[in-house]
Amino acid sequence: MVSPDMDADARESVALAVQRALAQHGYERLTTAKIAEEYENSEAGLYYYFDTKDEMIAAFLDLAADHIREDLLRVEADDPEAALRDACEFLFRTPDHEHAGIAVAIMELLSHAQYNETLRAPLLELETACLDALTDIVAAGVEQGAFRDIEPRATAAFLLAAADGSTGIAVALEMDVTDDLRQGWTAYVDSLLAEPAE
Amino acid sequence: MVSPDMDADARESVALAVQRALAQHGYERLTTAKIAEEYENSEAGLYYYFDTKDEMIAAFLDLAADHIREDLLRVEADDPEAALRDACEFLFRTPDHEHAGIAVAIMELLSHAQYNETLRAPLLELETACLDALTDIVAAGVEQGAFRDIEPRATAAFLLAAADGSTGIAVALEMDVTDDLRQGWTAYVDSLLAEPAE
DNA sequence: GTCTATAGCTAGATAGAC
DNA sequence: GTCTATCTAGCTATAGAC
Numbered sequence: 001m002v003s004p005d006m007d008a009d010a011r012e013s014v015a016l017a018v019q020r021a022l023a024q025h026g027y028e029r030l031t032t033a034k035i036a037e038e039y040e041n042s043e044a045g046l047y048y049y050f051d052t053k054d055e056m057i058a059a060f061l062d063l064a065a066d067h068i069r070e071d072l073l074r075v076e077a078d079d080p081e082a083a084l085r086d087a088c089e090f091l092f093r094t095p096d097h098e099h100a101g102i103a104v105a106i107m108e109l110l111s112h113a114q115y116n117e118t119l120r121a122p123l124l125e126l127e128t129a130c131l132d133a134l135t136d137i138v139a140a141g142v143e144q145g146a147f148r149d150i151e152p153r154a155t156a157a158f159l160l161a162a163a164d165g166s167t168g169i170a171v172a173l174e175m176d177v178t179d180d181l182r183q184g185w186t187a188y189v190d191s192l193l194a195e196p197a198e
Numbered sequence: 199m200v201s202p203d204m205d206a207d208a209r210e211s212v213a214l215a216v217q218r219a220l221a222q223h224g225y226e227r228l229t230t231a232k233i234a235e236e237y238e239n240s241e242a243g244l245y246y247y248f249d250t251k252d253e254m255i256a257a258f259l260d261l262a263a264d265h266i267r268e269d270l271l272r273v274e275a276d277d278p279e280a281a282l283r284d285a286c287e288f289l290f291r292t293p294d295h296e297h298a299g300i301a302v303a304i305m306e307l308l309s310h311a312q313y314n315e316t317l318r319a320p321l322l323e324l325e326t327a328c329l330d331a332l333t334d335i336v337a338a339g340v341e342q343g344a345f346r347d348i349e350p351r352a353t354a355a356f357l358l359a360a361a362d363g364s365t366g367i368a369v370a371l372e373m374d375v376t377d378d379l380r381q382g383w384t385a386y387v388d389s390l391l392a393e394p395a396e
Numbered sequence: 397g398t399c400t401a402t403a404g405c406t407a408g409a410t411a412g413a414c
Numbered sequence: 415g416t417c418t419a420t421c422t423a424g425c426t427a428t429a430g431a432c
Contacts, residue, residue: 010415028310030225032408044410045416053408108309110366111302115224120371131375139384143221157367157375158360158382165363168308169325171354173318177329177355184356187348191389230426243398245427332414 011049013061014039018060023101025110030057054118057109061122064106065129074135080141081193087134088185091163094178095171105166110164112172132159138192147192155192207321209247209257212237216258223298225306228255252316255307258318262304263327270331278339279391284382286331289361292376293369301365329358336390345390353390357383 017038018030025034032053036043050056071090074085093103106126113120134156141147162185169175215236216228223232230251234241248254264304269288273281289302311318333352339345360383366371 026310026313029313030299031406033406041415042417043408044418045408051409066343104309104312107366108306111306111309111370112224112226113371114302114369115227123221124372124373127371127373131373151378151381153384154378154381157378158386161363161375161379161382162356162360163363164366165359169304169359171312172309173311173321173325175322175325175329178360179353180349180352181359181421183349183352183358187352188356188386188389190387229424231424239397240399241426242400242428246397249427251426 007049009156012063013107014046014049015059015063018056019063019102022060022105023099026101027057027105027112029035029179032056052118054116057124058118061106061126064102065122065126068126069129072130077140080137080144080146081189083137083194084134084141084189085186087137088163088189091130091160092166092181092185093171095174100171104172107164107167107172123151127164129158130163131156134159138166141192145194148194150192159188162188205247210261212244212247212254213257213261216254217261217300220258220303224299225255225303225310230254250316252314256316256320257259259304259307259324260319262300263320263324266324266355267327267331270328273335275338276332278335278342278344279387281335282390283384283389284340285323285335286357286387289328289358290364290379290383291369293372302370305362305365305370325358327361328361329354332357339390343392346392348390357386360386 020038030053032043032046035053036046036057039046046056050059055090072087075086077083092176093100094186096104104138106123109119110123110127113123118126131153135152138150139152142149142152162181166177166181170178170181189193202226212233215233217234219228219232228251230241230244233251233254234244237244244254248257270285273284275281291298295301304321307317308321308325311321329351333350336345336348336351336353340347340350360379364375364379368376
């Protein structure tokens with residue numbers, strides 16, 4: 001075992017190539033040739049570290065889960081209301097956002113989870129990370145009295161579903177609902193707040 | 199022009215074949231051979247009525263939009279709260295629902311809308327039908343005093359996003375959040391109601 | 397109108413040289 | 415480890431007989 005991290009580094013650079021290729025072409029048109037275009041080596045080189053294309057995508061999803069976890073946990077734990085609003089700003093992506101293409105690609109992958117054994121586990125990991133982070137924020141808010149006495153996991157699941165769904169209608173379909181969605185989630189968060197005089 | 203409806207009938211029976219094939223295999227694995235398996239005639243026969251596979255899928259989407267419109271408009275207009283709860287029951291599909299496979303397939307198609315000219319228009323039509331129906335229900339509720347003075351379109355867009363997103367996490371990914379989601383949208387609808395003593 | 401057969405293409409994955 | 419070349423499978427769409 002000379003340098004066990006060399007392989008890990010190579011695998012991560014493939015995962016990043018997958019990410020760039022997905023952002024540009026989407027999952028449907030993703031080919032190993034396009035991944036190789038974003039990779040420093042050739043198409044055949046991808047297969048030295050991975051057995052199948054799906055495993056390359058799974059590596060990307062593992063990376064994405066780590067990043068989302070970081071982004072959602074960086075929020076301040078001492079102010080649950082601000083934390084929840086920050087999380088929503090992050091999750092309700094707008095069409096012009098830099099990572100909009102990746103959000104749509106993850107939605108594509110999610111819609112194929114039923115039929116794809118390899119991708120199901122990392123996708124479940126990713127969505128669970130979001131759900132848990134949101135649940136923690138809401139639970140902290142209820143405990144500290146900032147929110148009403150709501151069910152944290154139900155609130156988090158509903159919010160996560162709304163965020164995921166907004167990717168489809170606002171970003172993928174480019175429906176003109178960006179402002180409506182912002183108004184919608186803002187009003188929802190408002191409705192969670194504890195009455196000031198109580 | 200002997201019988202102008204013969205073609206329309208044939209096209210509809212292809213659309214239904216697409217629907218059955220999508221429910222079984224999903225969009226990613228949908229092939230013209232699988233559509234033909236669900237069709238009374240051969241694979242080449244499909245191309246007598248349609249020029250491309252995408253046009254067959256578009257015909258299915260047109261059909262689906264009609265059905266969703268019917269389902270959402272059948273609700274009683276004189277009781278906005280009941281109408282909204284009915285609409286949510288319909289939109290928040292559970293994994294065991296008969297049409298769960300179709301809901302996931304529509305999600306797949308939605309995620310490809312960015313890259314597919316042919317499918318974008320019918321998908322926009324379908325989502326717009328849902329959004330308009332929900333907006334009308336909410337607007338009626340506000341007008342009749344059943345709901346608080348909320349913004350109908352923002353409320354409808356947020357609810358539609360949540361419903362669409364629930365298909366991904368609850369149905370496609372089979373995440374264990376069905377009960378949480380029901381609790382989530384129920385609490386949300388509750389929060390829209392006007393205060394009884396006002 | 398509907399069929400069988402197949403053209404033409406593109407994809408994922410591998411062989412074998414270096 | 416990385417490359418070029420290629421194999422094989424499966425797809426959409428069409429040609430041409432009936």
